[in-house]
Amino acid sequence: MNITILAIESSCDETAAAVIRNGKILSNIIATQEIHAKYGGIVPELASRAHQQNIVPVVLDALNTANITKYDLNAVAYTQGPGLLGSLLVGVSFAKAYAMGLNLPTIAINHMQAHILAHFIDDPKPSFPFLCLTVSGGHTQLVKVISHLEMEIIGQTNDDAVGEAFDKTAKLLGLPYPGGPLIDQYAQLGNPLAYKFPQVDMPNLDFSFSGIKTSFLYFLKEKTKTNPEFITENRNDICASVQFTLISILIKKLKKAVAETGITSIAIAGGVSANKGLRNTLEKLAQQNNWQIFIPKFEYCTDNAAMIAMAAHYHYLQGRYANLETVPDPRMKIPNSTLHL
Numbered sequence: 001m002n003i004t005i006l007a008i009e010s011s012c013d014e015t016a017a018a019v020i021r022n023g024k025i026l027s028n029i030i031a032t033q034e035i036h037a038k039y040g041g042i043v044p045e046l047a048s049r050a051h052q053q054n055i056v057p058v059v060l061d062a063l064n065t066a067n068i069t070k071y072d073l074n075a076v077a078y079t080q081g082p083g084l085l086g087s088l089l090v091g092v093s094f095a096k097a098y099a100m101g102l103n104l105p106t107i108a109i110n111h112m113q114a115h116i117l118a119h120f121i122d123d124p125k126p127s128f129p130f131l132c133l134t135v136s137g138g139h140t141q142l143v144k145v146i147s148h149l150e151m152e153i154i155g156q157t158n159d160d161a162v163g164e165a166f167d168k169t170a171k172l173l174g175l176p177y178p179g180g181p182l183i184d185q186y187a188q189l190g191n192p193l194a195y196k197f198p199q200v201d202m203p204n205l206d207f208s209f210s211g212i213k214t215s216f217l218y219f220l221k222e223k224t225k226t227n228p229e230f231i232t233e234n235r236n237d238i239c240a241s242v243q244f245t246l247i248s249i250l251i252k253k254l255k256k257a258v259a260e261t262g263i264t265s266i267a268i269a270g271g272v273s274a275n276k277g278l279r280n281t282l283e284k285l286a287q288q289n290n291w292q293i294f295i296p297k298f299e300y301c302t303d304n305a306a307m308i309a310m311a312a313h314y315h316y317l318q319g320r321y322a323n324l325e326t327v328p329d330p331r332m333k334i335p336n337s338t339l340h341l
């Protein structure tokens with residue numbers, strides 16, 4: 001019998017739906033909300049409204065592209081959290097109502113776990129255990145992945161996420177939201193050692209990124225006082241230097257995690273794993289240290305529903321269903337994960 005699941009992602013500013021059959025993605029549709037760019041960040045109320053408008057066409061597109069009808073489905077999955085409450089509510093409510101109308105079970109998925117499970121969409125797939133550096137707009141975590149649905153968080157940020165640090169520094173440079181991809185683009189053309197920013201070193205495997213934002217703000221104030229054109233004249237070098245600092249903080253902890261766990265099979269996941277500087281640095285390190293690395297395809301780095309579908313497939317195999325009482329959880333932790341700090 002086929003196992004065919006519709007998965008819905010609406011945790012932040014992408015309305016997405018995907019269909020998976022027997023573990024293979026048949027469609028992966030995303031409607032990106034452009035409206036937030038002009039506000040310099042996500043406006044939660046506008047995000048929920050856009051999800052309301054996009055959800056039906058995105059789901060229909062996902063079914064059509066997969067060349068199936070709703071009657072071919074065995075389950076409907078949705079992102080339960082973490083994320084913005086109003087955004088999550090749209091996906092969760094839609095999925096529950098749709099499943100109820102079709103008399104199907106629902107599956108509630110943790111968004112961060114799904115970012116990691118995106119590595120099981122295509123070959124090569126990592127074997128267990130592996131370490132995953134999960135880097136997104138809302139999270140920065142070092143996760144020991146024991147099996148598809150068993151994970152241990154061994155380090156995490158104590159303040160800002162690394163994606164947030166990218167976006168906030170980009171904003172100070174006058175770049176539109178989300179600034180991470182733009183910093184990455186300009187950084188390719190600049191000198192990463194042109195400027196130096198302090199790196200706050202946390203004990204254990206934790207991260208801190210809030211200090212860099214503040215020091216960057218003072219750095220720009222100082223420089224633009226004497227030269228108002230400082231940013232435009234040095235944009236590439238500034239971006240390269242900021243990016244170098246952020247990647248250095250991530251890599252330092254990743255090396256420490258490898259030393260502490262002895263695990264040399266390493267994956268990256270989440271929006272910031274699209275960063276070319278991070279991808280190149282990891283590739284070099286893997287060669288030098290004989291690590292096996294897993295870098296997701298660009299389309300599976302940032303938010304998408306294919307990763308939710310992949311996670312749903314493993315939940316379905318284990319009979320892990322949600323019920324009508326399952327509600328959105330904006331601060332949801334990876335289920336069954338132990339936190340070792």
Ligand code: KG4
Nearest residue numbers: 136137138163178180271272274275302303
């Ligand atoms: O995983 P994601 O799409 O959403 C969350 O779950 O947060 O991650 C979005 C984050 C944003 O902060 C965005 O600026 C960052 O990923 N990002 C990047 C790049 N592409 C996306 N940061 C640096 N370089 C990139 N190429």
Ligand code: ZN
Nearest residue numbers: 136271302303
């Ligand atoms: Zn995400």
